[in-house]
Amino acid sequence: MEIDAETALLAVLGHPVRHSLSPVMHNAGFRARGRNCCYLALDVAPEDVPAAVTGLRALGALGANVTVPHKEAVLPLMDEVSPVALAAGAVNTIVVRDGRLCGDNTDVGGFIASLAEVGFDPCGRGALLFGAGGAARGVALGLLRAGAGPIWIANRTYRRAVDLTDSLQGAARPGPDGAGAVTPLALEAVPAVAARAALVVNCTSVGLGPTAGESVWNDFACFRPGTLAVDIIYKPPVTPFLRAAASAGLPTLGGLGMLVHQAALAWEVWFGEKGPVDVFYAAARRVLGGD
Numbered sequence: 001m002e003i004d005a006e007t008a009l010l011a012v013l014g015h016p017v018r019h020s021l022s023p024v025m026h027n028a029g030f031r032a033r034g035r036n037c038c039y040l041a042l043d044v045a046p047e048d049v050p051a052a053v054t055g056l057r058a059l060g061a062l063g064a065n066v067t068v069p070h071k072e073a074v075l076p077l078m079d080e081v082s083p084v085a086l087a088a089g090a091v092n093t094i095v096v097r098d099g100r101l102c103g104d105n106t107d108v109g110g111f112i113a114s115l116a117e118v119g120f121d122p123c124g125r126g127a128l129l130f131g132a133g134g135a136a137r138g139v140a141l142g143l144l145r146a147g148a149g150p151i152w153i154a155n156r157t158y159r160r161a162v163d164l165t166d167s168l169q170g171a172a173r174p175g176p177d178g179a180g181a182v183t184p185l186a187l188e189a190v191p192a193v194a195a196r197a198a199l200v201v202n203c204t205s206v207g208l209g210p211t212a213g214e215s216v217w218n219d220f221a222c223f224r225p226g227t228l229a230v231d232i233i234y235k236p237p238v239t240p241f242l243r244a245a246a247s248a249g250l251p252t253l254g255g256l257g258m259l260v261h262q263a264a265l266a267w268e269v270w271f272g273e274k275g276p277v278d279v280f281y282a283a284a285r286r287v288l289g290g291d
C-alpha cells in the first residue's frame with residue numbers, strides 16, 4: 001500500500017537496531033492485510049529513551065515495539081502497564097490509546113505460542129532454563145503461567161539465579177510433584193536434575209555476538225530422550241546449543257517461532273487481530289536466508 005497522509009506510524013526502538021527483522025515482518029504483514037501502516041527501525045540511545053517514548057504520543061504514532069536494551073527502561077514511562085508486562089518487568093509492545101501510552105509484553109506469550117506450534121504443552125512438565133537475565137525471566141514467567149513446573153534456573157552466576165527465582169515467587173504456585181515451583185541451580189548441578197526436565201531452554205546470550213559459535217551447555221546425554229531443546233536465539237537457525245542437543249538425539253526448536261509469534265501478538269495489541277504468522281515467517285526467512 002502506498003504511503004500517504006493517512007499512513008499510521010509504528011516502529012521498533014532499540015540500540016543497536018539495524019539487525020532487526022521486525023520492519024520486514026510487519027511491513028510484509030501490512031501489505032498482505034491491506035493495512036495503511038508503516039513500520040520503521042529507530043536507533044534510540046539510552047539517554048534519549050524518555051524523549052523517544054513521549055515522542056510517540058506527540059507524533060500521533062499508533063504504537064511501537066521496544067527491543068534490547070530498552071525493554072525495562074520504558075516500563076516506568078508508560079501511563080498503563082498490562083499485568084504480564086508488569087510481572088515480566090519489561091515492555092516490548094506499546095500502543096498509544098486515546099493519547100495514553102500503554103505497555104504490554106508479547107515475548108512471554110510468543111514463547112509459549114512457539115511451543116504450541118510444535119505441539120509442546122508445558123503444563124505439568126519440568127523445564128530447565130539456562131540464564132537469569134531478562135530473557136530468562138520472560139520465558140520462566142510464560143512457563144509458570146502455562147502451568148509448567150518444576151522449573152530450574154541454571155546460571156553461571158548462581159547469585160543471579162537466586163535473585164530471579166526469588167522475584168518469580170509471586171508468579172509461582174507450588175503444587176503437587178513440584179508443579180509451579182522454581183529453583184535456582186549452579187551449572188555444575190544441571191546433570192543431577194536434567195532427567196526430570198521435559199524442556200531445556202537456552203535463555204543466555206551465549207551464541208550471540210562475541211560468543212557466536214559457543215554453547216552454554218554441551219552435554220545433553222543427561223537429558224531424557226524426547227526432551228525438547230529450545231534456543232531463543234534465531235540466528236543462525238541451528239545454534240551450537242541446538243547442534244549439541246541434536247547430536248544427543250533430542251528434538252530441537254530455534255528462536256524464530258518466538259520472534260514471529262511475539263510479532264503476531266503485537267498486532268493483537270495494536271489492531272485487535274492476530275498478525276499473519278505465515279507472512280512473518282516468509283519475510284524473516286527471506287532476510288535470514290540472504291545472509
Ligand code: ATR
Nearest residue numbers: 131132133134135136155156157160204205206216
Ligand atoms: P538478557 O536480559 O538478554 O537476558 P542479560 O541480563 O545480560 O541479558 O543476561 C545474559 C545471560 O547470559 C546471563 O544469565 C548470563 O550469565 P551471568 O548472569 O553469569 O552473567 C548469561 N551469560 C552470558 N555470557 C555467558 C557465558 N559466557 N557463559 C555462561 N553464561 C553466560
